Amino acid sequence: MTRIALISPVDGSVCAERAALPLVAAQDAVARARRAGRVVCAAAGEAHRNGDGSD
Numbered sequence: 001m002t003r004i005a006l007i008s009p010v011d012g013s014v015c016a017e018r019a020a021l022p023l024v025a026a027q028d029a030v031a032r033a034r035r036a037g038r039v040v041c042a043a044a045g046e047a048h049r050n051g052d053g054s055d
Helices: 023-050
Strands: 003-007 014-019
Touching: none
Parallel strands: none
Antiparallel strands: 003 014
16 A cells, blocks of 8 residues: 655655555545535634634
C-alpha cells in the first residue's frame, strides 16, 4: 500500500507517516466533508439572516 510522508521544510526529516486511504474511503471522506460544509454554510446563513450576530 502507498504511504504518505510529511516532510519537514526545515531539515527534510520525516515528521509523520501513514498509509494512504483506499480510493473508495477517500471519496467517502470527501463526500461527508462536502455534506458537512453545506450544513455549516446553511446554518451560518440562517444565523446571519436572523441577525443574531453569530456569524
